[in-house]
Amino acid sequence: MIVKVASWNINSLRARQDSFQKWISDAKPDIVGLQETKVTDDQFPADIFFENGFDVFFFGQKSYNGVCIAFKKISSIKCENVVMNIPGWKDDQARVIMCSLSLANSFRFNVVSVYVPNGNSLGDPKFTYKLSFLQNLKRFTQQLLKENESLCLMGDFNIAPTDLDVHDPDLWREKILCSSKERECFKQFEKLFLSDSFRLKNNEPNQYSWWDYRQGAFRRNAGLRIDHILLSKSLTDRCTEVGISSDVRKHEKPSDHAPVWVNLDL
DNA sequence: ATGGCAGAAGCATTCTGA
Numbered sequence: 001m002i003v004k005v006a007s008w009n010i011n012s013l014r015a016r017q018d019s020f021q022k023w024i025s026d027a028k029p030d031i032v033g034l035q036e037t038k039v040t041d042d043q044f045p046a047d048i049f050f051e052n053g054f055d056v057f058f059f060g061q062k063s064y065n066g067v068c069i070a071f072k073k074i075s076s077i078k079c080e081n082v083v084m085n086i087p088g089w090k091d092d093q094a095r096v097i098m099c100s101l102s103l104a105n106s107f108r109f110n111v112v113s114v115y116v117p118n119g120n121s122l123g124d125p126k127f128t129y130k131l132s133f134l135q136n137l138k139r140f141t142q143q144l145l146k147e148n149e150s151l152c153l154m155g156d157f158n159i160a161p162t163d164l165d166v167h168d169p170d171l172w173r174e175k176i177l178c179s180s181k182e183r184e185c186f187k188q189f190e191k192l193f194l195s196d197s198f199r200l201k202n203n204e205p206n207q208y209s210w211w212d213y214r215q216g217a218f219r220r221n222a223g224l225r226i227d228h229i230l231l232s233k234s235l236t237d238r239c240t241e242v243g244i245s246s247d248v249r250k251h252e253k254p255s256d257h258a259p260v261w262v263n264l265d266l
Numbered sequence: 267a268t269g270g271c272a273g274a275a276g277c278a279t280t281c282t283g284a
């Protein structure tokens with residue numbers, strides 16, 4: 001069966017309900033990871049998932065961050081375990097959720113929705129936090145791969161992996177999201193045999209997942225590709241199609257990010 | 267060097283994001 005997996009930094013779930021509904025109806029994903037839900041768990045609008053036939057697990061906080069994983073009940077996807085945060089690392093920000101999923105054909109795999117810190121600027125304490133977060137996320141990834149080789153690690157990584165993923169590489173040279181230090185962190189995940197799924201099928205320039213709200217950045221396609229779906233070897237072998245739903249950035253009241261997606265033949 | 271745009275909190279303005 002073909003399973004469509006999508007990741008989207010929605011920049012507030014409550015402010016984005018119309019855009020979310022339109023996207024779900026158009027794109028019809030089976031598994032969804034969202035970031036920056038910006039809502040506490042007691043106020044999480046789970047009904048919009050239920051109404052669309054999804055089950056959802058969420059981990060949020062007030063004002064900032066917040067992540068969730070949803071999956072279509074009709075696709076016979078079952079969730080067997082949920083983990084919030086990175087085990088063994090204390091973090092007061094809600095940035096990671098992991099679900100162990102199984103299909104009707106008994107295929108089992110782990111799915112992570114992650115919102116990597118922005119970092120602000122090189123040398124800022126927030127940058128140190130970003131590097132520490134990425135190091136601990138790598139450790140968690142290694143643990144998950146030991147438990148089950150099939151892993152889908154998706155989210156807003158806040159890293160543009162190469163200059164091909166940047167509209168103006170000279171403008172962004174060694175700036176936050178594009179620095180060699182951050183790119184080295186990203187490569188650490190590829191060393192664990194995780195693939196940057198988008199580049200399996202698309203080596204074109206000008207392919208972005210985020211555009212600044214200001215200065216008509218989307219109109220000029222002045223963006224960055226910082227949202228990624230990383231796939232372990234077994235899932236890479238089963239990846240049939242990839243894409244970025246940039247039309248979602250044209251919605252009324254859009255998120256500044258577009259959803260990224262893969263099709264997996266599981 | 268700074269703003270520009272947007273959301274949350276909360277009611278004026280600040281904090282955060284990328």
